[in-house]
Amino acid sequence: MTDEIADQALTVARPRRWGSVVVWTFVLGLLTLLGLGLVRSQQGPVGVGMQAPDFTLNTFSGEQIRLADQSGKVVLVNFWASWCKPCEQEAAALEQAYQLFKDRGVVFLGVDYVDTEPEARAYLARFGITYPNGPDLGTRISQAFRIRGVPETYVIDPQGELVSVKIGPYESLGEIVAAVTAGLGE
Amino acid sequence: MRILSVVLPLLGLLLFGAFLSVDIVQAQEPTPSDDQVNAIANGLYCPVCENIPLDVCPTQACEQWRAVIRQKLADGWSKEQIEQYFVSQYGDRVLASPPARGLNWLVYVLPPLAFLLGAFVLFRFFRSWRASSPAPATSPPAPIPNDDPYLARLEDEVKKRA
Numbered sequence: 461m462t463d464e465i466a467d468q469a470l471t472v473a474r475p476r477r478w479g480s481v482v483v484w485t486f487v488l489g490l491l492t493l494l495g496l497g498l499v500r501s502q503q504g505p506v507g508v509g510m511q512a513p514d515f516t517l518n519t520f521s522g523e524q525i526r527l528a529d530q531s532g533k534v535v536l537v538n539f540w541a542s543w544c545k546p547c548e549q550e551a552a553a554l555e556q557a558y559q560l561f562k563d564r565g566v567v568f569l570g571v572d573y574v575d576t577e578p579e580a581r582a583y584l585a586r587f588g589i590t591y592p593n594g595p596d597l598g599t600r601i602s603q604a605f606r607i608r609g610v611p612e613t614y615v616i617d618p619q620g621e622l623v624s625v626k627i628g629p630y631e632s633l634g635e636i637v638a639a640v641t642a643g644l645g646e
Numbered sequence: 647m648r649i650l651s652v653v654l655p656l657l658g659l660l661l662f663g664a665f666l667s668v669d670i671v672q673a674q675e676p677t678p679s680d681d682q683v684n685a686i687a688n689g690l691y692c693p694v695c696e697n698i699p700l701d702v703c704p705t706q707a708c709e710q711w712r713a714v715i716r717q718k719l720a721d722g723w724s725k726e727q728i729e730q731y732f733v734s735q736y737g738d739r740v741l742a743s744p745p746a747r748g749l750n751w752l753v754y755v756l757p758p759l760a761f762l763l764g765a766f767v768l769f770r771f772f773r774s775w776r777a778s779s780p781a782p783a784t785s786p787p788a789p790i791p792n793d794d795p796y797l798a799r800l801e802d803e804v805k806k807r808a
Contacts, residue, residue, distance in 0.1 A: 486763065493752070543694075543706040574693050574736055576710040598737040599693060 505606045508625055512537075512616040513604035517569055519594035520581060525569060527616070534643035535567045535616040536636075539596075539607050541575045542583035547611045550629040550636075551587035554613075557636040558591045566640055571596050573610050615643045678719040686715050686725050689742045690732055699742065 506513065512535075516526045527535065538554055540547040558568040570593035572580045577595065584593055596602050605614060608627070613636075615624035624639040687701035692711055695703045700711055711732075718728045732740050744750040 483763065483767075486759070490756070490760075541694075541707065543710060574707060576714050579710055595735065597735060598733075599739070600737070603737075 503606055505608060505612065505625065505627070506614070506622060508622050510622050512614065512620055512622050515601045515604055517571060517592065517594045517601065518597060519592045520572075520577070520584070521592070523592060523594075525567075525592055525594075527620075530567050531620060532618045533565045533567050534561075534618060534640060535569060536640060536643075537569050537571060537605075537614045537616065539571045539573050539602060539605070539610045539612045540583075541573045541610050542579040543575065544610045546629045548587070550611060550613075551583075551589065553630055553633045553636055555587060555589050555591070556633050557640060560637065561640055562591070564644070566644070568592070570594070571601050573602050573607070574599065613639070615639045617643045617645070678716055682719055683712055683715050686719075686728055687712055689729065690740050691742060693736060693739055 512527065514526070514528045516524055518524055527537075536554075536557075538550075540551070554568065554570075558566075562568070568591035570584075570589065570591060572593060572595045575595065580593075580595065583589075605612070611626075611629050613624075613626040613630065614622055617623045623643045626635075626639065630636050630639075684701040688699050690700040690711070691698070692700055692703055692705070692708050694707050695705050698708075700708050715728055718731065723731070729741065738744050738750070744753060746754050
């Protein structure tokens with residue numbers, strides 16, 4: 461008799477329990493997703509001392525340059541756009557720095573962020589930029605570096621570690637030289 | 647000589663009229679028109695200007711994007727081809743309605759699911775609320791006491807007047 465009553469109680473209680481399990485799983489899953497999204501959105505750009513995220517740049521001249529293949533070299537990655545006025549402040553200085561360092565195993569890469577190709581090419585021609593530049597296809601590179609805007613510049617040492625992060629434009633050629641020199645370990 | 651005196655002024659008048667005549671020129675709509683460009687731009691968002699549709703975004707980057715749309719339309723591209731071009735260049739996030747793949751499908755599934763869940767919770771709440779509320783009183787109203795002297799006097803008065 462007692463067992464029958466207990467069985468009846470169990471059969472009545474089971475659907476309610478399953479219902480709450482489903483509801484709570486859903487709510488917790490939703491909260492986890494929201495939390496992960498929040499953490500991701502609050503993360504700043506990759507910082508000094510961190511390993512630089514690998515990427516492949518398809519340049520305007522048709523080359524494919526992979527960061528991992530540049531191991532052993534200092535790499536300067538500059539995010540820019542033709543519509544970005546502050547980028548114009550540093551464009552000529554970056555090219556000057558490239559001319560200073562190109563024979564010392566330093567690689568300069570320009571990543572053109574959310575831009576249109578004709579305007580980007582015109583910008584490169586206007587400032588006489590000769591180092592490799594290419595569009596950030598699918599904004600994958602900028603997402604990997606978690607950039608907040610342009611210009612932003614990252615200097616990576618021969619071991620692939622970030623040694624300098626510049627948010628905003630470089631003020632002078634000297635500032636770029638100092639950042640690259642830090643990458644060279646001098 | 648008489649003919650010349652008639653024809654020459656006429657020719658002069660004709661030449662004068664030809665100089666004065668002005669072709670009626672209507673303002674040309676740019677091809678493709680702004681409406682055609684904006685119809686596509688409305689479904690796109692530039693990652694630089696978050697939450698502002700491309701058709702109303704005032705930045706230089708967005709102006710450049712609209713110029714690209716105009717050029718592609720002039721080249722005979724369809725809306726889908728243009729959208730696909732922007733996705734390949736800048737990623738899925740430029741679309742106002744992201745494609746239902748990867749984690750994106752949550753955008754389409756979660757709101758109706760949350761609505762159904764809310765409706766279910768409300769239903770359960772109201773059902774338990776109704777079950778726990780006290781049953782309405784069904785007993786007949788209490789009889790009027792007949793030992794009230796005021797009522798007795800009132801009834802007497804009514805009987806007298808009837």
